[in-house]
Amino acid sequence: MDLLKTLVDKGLRCELPTREEALAVLATSDDDVLDVVAAAGKVRRHWFGRRVKLNYLVNLKSGLCPEDCSYCSQRLGSKAGILKYTWLKPDEASDAAAAGLAGGAKRVCLVASGRGPTDRDVERVSETIKTIKEQNEHVEVCACLGLLSDGQAERLREAGADAYNHNLNTSESTYGDITTTHTYADRVDTVNKAHAAGLSACSGLIAGMGESDEDLVDVVFSLRELDPDSVPVNFLIPFEGTPLAKEWNLTPQRCLRILAMVRFVCPDAEVRIAGGREVHLRTMQPLALHLANSIFLGDYLTSEGQAGKADLEMVADAGFEVEGAGEVTLPEHRVRAAGGRGSVCGTHEGCGSHEGCGAHEGAQVCGTADTCGTSAAQAAPAASPAQEARTDLVAVRRRGAGTDLAPNA
Numbered sequence: 001m002d003l004l005k006t007l008v009d010k011g012l013r014c015e016l017p018t019r020e021e022a023l024a025v026l027a028t029s030d031d032d033v034l035d036v037v038a039a040a041g042k043v044r045r046h047w048f049g050r051r052v053k054l055n056y057l058v059n060l061k062s063g064l065c066p067e068d069c070s071y072c073s074q075r076l077g078s079k080a081g082i083l084k085y086t087w088l089k090p091d092e093a094s095d096a097a098a099a100g101l102a103g104g105a106k107r108v109c110l111v112a113s114g115r116g117p118t119d120r121d122v123e124r125v126s127e128t129i130k131t132i133k134e135q136n137e138h139v140e141v142c143a144c145l146g147l148l149s150d151g152q153a154e155r156l157r158e159a160g161a162d163a164y165n166h167n168l169n170t171s172e173s174t175y176g177d178i179t180t181t182h183t184y185a186d187r188v189d190t191v192n193k194a195h196a197a198g199l200s201a202c203s204g205l206i207a208g209m210g211e212s213d214e215d216l217v218d219v220v221f222s223l224r225e226l227d228p229d230s231v232p233v234n235f236l237i238p239f240e241g242t243p244l245a246k247e248w249n250l251t252p253q254r255c256l257r258i259l260a261m262v263r264f265v266c267p268d269a270e271v272r273i274a275g276g277r278e279v280h281l282r283t284m285q286p287l288a289l290h291l292a293n294s295i296f297l298g299d300y301l302t303s304e305g306q307a308g309k310a311d312l313e314m315v316a317d318a319g320f321e322v323e324g325a326g327e328v329t330l331p332e333h334r335v336r337a338a339g340g341r342g343s344v345c346g347t348h349e350g351c352g353s354h355e356g357c358g359a360h361e362g363a364q365v366c367g368t369a370d371t372c373g374t375s376a377a378q379a380a381p382a383a384s385p386a387q388e389a390r391t392d393l394v395a396v397r398r399r400g401a402g403t404d405l406a407p408n409a
């Protein structure tokens with residue numbers, strides 16, 4: 001297929017595809033999906049070899065958010081039966097982080113629900129970062145605390161944070177349909193603040209909210225412009241008790257096409273499969289490793305993932321290898337660029353909304369229908385037909401951080 005040859009050539013040169021080419025990837029048929037994976041896999045291997053970076057989510061503060069992100073189980077008015085707790089103490093967070101690191105993770109993503117941190121919250125998280133770094137040599141720490149005010153990114157950087165996650169989630173034109181309490185511009189501003197403070201920026205999207213192919217391409221092109229080092233791709237977990245609970249419209253093949261498109265548009269960025277991996281890719285997860293070079297180990301923010309041991313077995317069986325703590329994640333030219341602006345993440349020196357939330361990074365899905373206006377699904381034509389609801393695959397997290405039970409890392 002000429003399209004794929006062109007995209008591989010551009011990916012190897014880090015050249016931006018056209019919007020039409022990105023849309024054409026999403027429009028390929030299921031018969032062509034293996035060709036699409038093979039092509040994007042060449043780009044992935046060129047920049048990242050066969051390495052898979054493992055990341056571990058620690059939900060520092062769960063639920064009770066005043067914001068109304070319709071995909072999020074922690075949102076205002078959410079009726080999802082998730083864990084709700086306030087700030088973990090530094091030692092508790094460090095213990096949770098240690099479980100993920102022992103399981104093979106090299107980055108810990110510290111996530112807290114909420115619009116954004118107060119200065120006292122930044123102090124609290126700074127203490128947690130220092131504790132984790134004292135107790136775990138070489139760990140990368142990413143903070144994901146919501147919208148940042150002036151000076152907060154710098155203080156997190158001084159405390160030892162390597163990266164900051166804040167996802168764009170969806171296109172600018174549909175952003176107001178999924179959230180009314182803050183704007184797309186607020187999100188862009190926070191990603192820029194992280195960049196400016198020398199933090200490695202992590203920013204991604206949520207697919208499966210009823211958006212069109214054009215929306216997906218819009219958000220991925222916006223991400224390319226923002227130039228984050230890592231791009232988490234969340235697949236909506238339609239939590240019961242959230243406004244998007246009925247949005248089951250992803251197939252494993254569509255997830256693969258979306259990941260391939262992200263790889264072609266952001267060839268040299270760490271593309272991470274985030275929340276919804278098990279729910280939507282299901283038995284096709286190993287194929288997605290040919291596209292993404294990064295996953296979360298074990299559980300997400302408010303939902304359970306497959307066991308960490310199963311993640312490790314999948315990586316090995318698919319012919320990939322877990323990236324070691326001493327290995328540099330990003331291609332050399334990116335590390336040099338990061339060094340120039342003071343950040344070195346993607347190397348081990350150094351996560352959105354919230355990265356696991358789809359929004360908040362573990363791509364959880366906040367929300368209830370009560371307070372949400374129009375959903376993205378209502379606002380835009382659905383790109384894919386409705387699929388069978390696999391509610392059997394959605395399990396609320398009941399172990400790990402904030403509980404007395406061991407995590408599954």
Ligand code: SF4
Nearest residue numbers: 065069072075359366
């Ligand atoms: S995504 Fe973050 S800001 Fe939005 S409702 Fe969920 S916890 Fe709150």
